[in-house]
Amino acid sequence: MTTYVWDYLAEYQNERADLLDAVETVFSSGQLVLGPSVEGFEKDFADYHGVRHCAGVDNGTNAVKLGLQALGVGPGDEVITVANTAAPTVVAIDGTGATPVFVDVRADDYLMDATQVADAVTPRTKALLPVHLYGQCVDMAPLRKVAEEHGLVVLEDCAQAHGARHHGELAGTLGDAAAFSFYPTKVLGAYGDGGAVLTDDESVVGELRRLRYYGMEDVYYVVQTPGHNSRLDEVQAEILRRKLTRLDRYIEGRRAVARRYAEGLAGLATSHGLVLPSTTHGNDHVYYVYVVRHPRRDEIIEALKGYGISLNISYPWPVHTMTGFAHLGYTKGSLPVTEQLADEIFSLPMYPTLALDVQDKVIAALHEVLRAL
Numbered sequence: 001m002t003t004y005v006w007d008y009l010a011e012y013q014n015e016r017a018d019l020l021d022a023v024e025t026v027f028s029s030g031q032l033v034l035g036p037s038v039e040g041f042e043k044d045f046a047d048y049h050g051v052r053h054c055a056g057v058d059n060g061t062n063a064v065k066l067g068l069q070a071l072g073v074g075p076g077d078e079v080i081t082v083a084n085t086a087a088p089t090v091v092a093i094d095g096t097g098a099t100p101v102f103v104d105v106r107a108d109d110y111l112m113d114a115t116q117v118a119d120a121v122t123p124r125t126k127a128l129l130p131v132h133l134y135g136q137c138v139d140m141a142p143l144r145k146v147a148e149e150h151g152l153v154v155l156e157d158c159a160q161a162h163g164a165r166h167h168g169e170l171a172g173t174l175g176d177a178a179a180f181s182f183y184p185t186k187v188l189g190a191y192g193d194g195g196a197v198l199t200d201d202e203s204v205v206g207e208l209r210r211l212r213y214y215g216m217e218d219v220y221y222v223v224q225t226p227g228h229n230s231r232l233d234e235v236q237a238e239i240l241r242r243k244l245t246r247l248d249r250y251i252e253g254r255r256a257v258a259r260r261y262a263e264g265l266a267g268l269a270t271s272h273g274l275v276l277p278s279t280t281h282g283n284d285h286v287y288y289v290y291v292v293r294h295p296r297r298d299e300i301i302e303a304l305k306g307y308g309i310s311l312n313i314s315y316p317w318p319v320h321t322m323t324g325f326a327h328l329g330y331t332k333g334s335l336p337v338t339e340q341l342a343d344e345i346f347s348l349p350m351y352p353t354l355a356l357d358v359q360d361k362v363i364a365a366l367h368e369v370l371r372a373l
């Protein structure tokens, strides 16, 4: 049997009765769209973070897009972010009509290099979009300083950072608004698509509710400015509501896997150049993915296939080098750290129900493969 980086079937086995009860709850409620489960999940998710408002949306990409739009971002504006991210971060910026502007990432934690942001600000800059990639947070203090100095809004991309903390504060509470994805692989995953935006600002959440509902001010009202149909599905909301009560346990499970990898792979880090993930001071990592790094990455991945282990790369193509963003004018070499990482990083299997013997299989195979290189 092949081992993949992610698999939800063991979780489904463990939680089947509760998940099916969630489906039954919605099907028998008499309200299939924007009903009590969406409302309940929005309240629970806001409460978990100690934030005033939450608007459920249909996926994480639209959480970023509508989040930016609700913060006033549109055509002609620039949004500063990173190219070492899931392409949807940038697709969402593009979807608002604004222009993505990239800064490089740091060589230690692979996250936005906040020291480069001030130089990227132009008179058109409207927003900063830090991505809390892999499960830990971007250094926010310098970002907030730039935002204050230039009157910019900050939207956090929290799609990979549910429950992560930064100097004790939860991801999702560190900017003007925060976008989450509940794509099934995420730390809090639905059984299908889902997303949400958190904010303390009542006018921002009002705008989000309008944007996700065709642009209508209220349910049977008229459209003044057209919006989208981007509602969080009622069934997914009920599933997420149940799973939110287990989020801290999922995170503990991920951390236990990370500890076992760190112990089992420490020798390869010292003697065979395998770079393990580092947690930046002040961060509590939730390990959405466990990213390691080696200059001979492609050979390692190929050799591991022989052990029945199929790995992923998050991400092999920096967004600024994709054909779809060629019009932004970045050439190879413009983001050197991001580009080098894309050639060297790969992700080990990581999810809370990953069996101990499979973790050990991965560790043992890596030892054999790296020694034989």
Ligand SMILES: *Cc1c(COP(=O)(O)O)cnc(C)c1O
Residues within 6 Å of the ligand: 059, 060, 061, 062, 064, 085, 086, 088, 089, 131, 133, 157, 159, 160, 181, 182, 183, 193, 194, 195
């Ligand atoms: C998954 C992800 C998204 C997009 O979320 P979807 O729910 O798949 O639309 C956006 N940004 C980041 C960083 C992600 O990992």
